[in-house]
Amino acid sequence: MDRAQAIAAIRFTMGRRPSDPAPADPAAWLDSQLAPGLPGPALPDGVPADLPAIFAAAAEDNQTSRAGMGRPHQRRILRGEADAAIGFAIASPDGFRERLVAFWANHFTVARGKVPYTVGHFVREAIRPHVTGRFDDMLVAVVRHPAMLAYLDNQGSIGPNSRAGQRMSRGLNENLAREILELHTVTPAAGYTQADVTAFAKVLTGWSVAPLREPFGFIFREAAHEPGPKTVMGRSWPEGQEGGLQLLAWLGRHEATHRHLATKLVRHFVADDPPPEAIAAIFGVLRDSGGDLGAASRALVRLPQAWATPLAKLRSPFDYVVAVLRAVEAPPEAAERAFGTLQLLGQPLWAARAPNGWPDVASEWAAPEALLRRVEWASGISARGAGRDAADLAEAVLGPLCRPETLRAAARAGSAREALTLVLTSPEFHRR
Structure with a gap:
């Protein structure tokens, strides 16, 4: 060898x-x-x-x-x-x-510890099929999965001005919106604000789970959804489930997301202190391919830095x-x-x-x-x-x-x- x-x-x-x-x-x-x-x-x-x-x-x-x-x-x-x-x-x-x-x-x-029944299904069905596909497709699959909705408490998030919000004491939960922005996509480097987090949480109201009846998984509960358009990161998103799908697709293809993913991939496959030129190369592939993770993975294999410094991790x-x-x-x-x-x-x-x-x-x-x-x-x-x-x-x-x-x-x-x-x-x- x-x-x-x-x-x-x-x-x-x-x-x-x-x-x-x-x-x-x-x-x-x-x-x-x-x-x-x-x-x-x-x-x-x-x-x-x-x-x-x-x-x-x-x-x-x-x-x-x-x-x-x-x-x-x-x-x-x-x-x-x-x-x-x-x-x-x-x-x-x-x-x-x-x-x-x-x-x-x-x-x-x-x-x-929080989602013991569905964590394995989450990895099998929301992660595994998408590792060489488009990142925005993986993002939607992840956010709509019962494991993520329950782990970050979105299944019970209710718009304050929704029909359900007007008759129930429960209200908005910002956990999922915050982690999508902070950890999964653009990161704070994109300059979003707390107002953006709150508005994004309103976009995701009604994204819930039906565990006891069809469809036995993701369900959009219109009665819990905050009505009206919302503004997140300077853009207006329509009400309804479609607004959430549009916003997730936009975040998944955002340049700040691509830079964040490139940094994490290079850190994982090359070095704890990822070389800037390697990050730039993977970022360019993600940006130019619209977030094609298969293309990014093939580019990782061809980074000179990945072969020049073995046993760095x-x-x-x-x-x-x-x-x-x-x-x-x-x-x-x-x-x-x-x-x-x-x-x-x-x-x-x-x-x-x-x-x-x-x-x-x-x-x-x-x-x-x-x-x-x-x-x-x-x-x-x-x-x-x-x-x-x-x-x-x-x-x-x-x-x-x-x-x-x-x-x-x-x-x-x-x-x-x-x-x-x-x-x-x-x-x-x-x-x-």
Whole structure:
């Protein structure tokens, strides 16, 4: 495996499995993983895949909870979705696409503590199908999904002057509008004001969820919608659901949004301190393509900076766990244990502490205690895979990026388990 092949697997995908063929053309190999129609994770038997069945299970749990019997379906749905997602990341040959799914799911964070039934469906249906499509399409799918509407409290947001607002004590909730502007699209750099946030929240009134009847998902409740046109960021938007769709499309194609997305993508794929020239290149692709995320992903692969500085990024706990399990060629069933490991290592799946998601810089993950936990966990993995030759594994998953010092330390190790642990916990394995 040469340097370019190693960088392609380590930086752009979820890590190499030793049995993976080395691509003759790394850039073309990565491009092939952006093709439409590639498969996603299959849910275990008994885990509902569609919203009507998910909401029916939630209704049953509400009944059993009131009877003091807990919520038996909640854990089954959440763990089934989580194990399928982690298992697919461990086994998938399309690691670049899986990294993009994880990136965009973090950009549009929803947390399982608040929406346990629908978080997995959100990633499968609002994120995964759009990672190589247009950003504004993903934005609409995300905002209309029950998980996001519930996570940011928009399902009960009522226009003060709407029919419902005039007869109910509940009123406007600005959470969703604020986070779309601040985190998901233009950011404060675009110069929006608190008045814009309030007006945007009025645009989104009536965007709600119907969990107990058709359509079992997004519904526009006209009686809760604030009447009349609204002005957001200097533009007037019509009343009704159409005003919200027009505003989301405009925000999704805004140059400030493209610059924000370019910065985050370059930070994720190149360096914690993203090079301005790389940001400019990805920004230009997003601007000129109208927010085509597939085009932006192909452009990332062709950034000179992405290949010039390998191992510039510290792997997050999720990245590290998946990379280790791929390195030892663990089966997808290893996801069941990995779910708890992510909790131990400080990045529980779909459980970011705030709507801005998990951090994407080394300083947030490099605490000594956190790294020690990684070593302890990797030692246990090495015990179960102690028959593997550490030097062969290092060559297969790190190639020329493995330091001579690591190979010498592994050669002097007192046991095969210790040698394998040294490789899996080496500085270079912790980075991508």
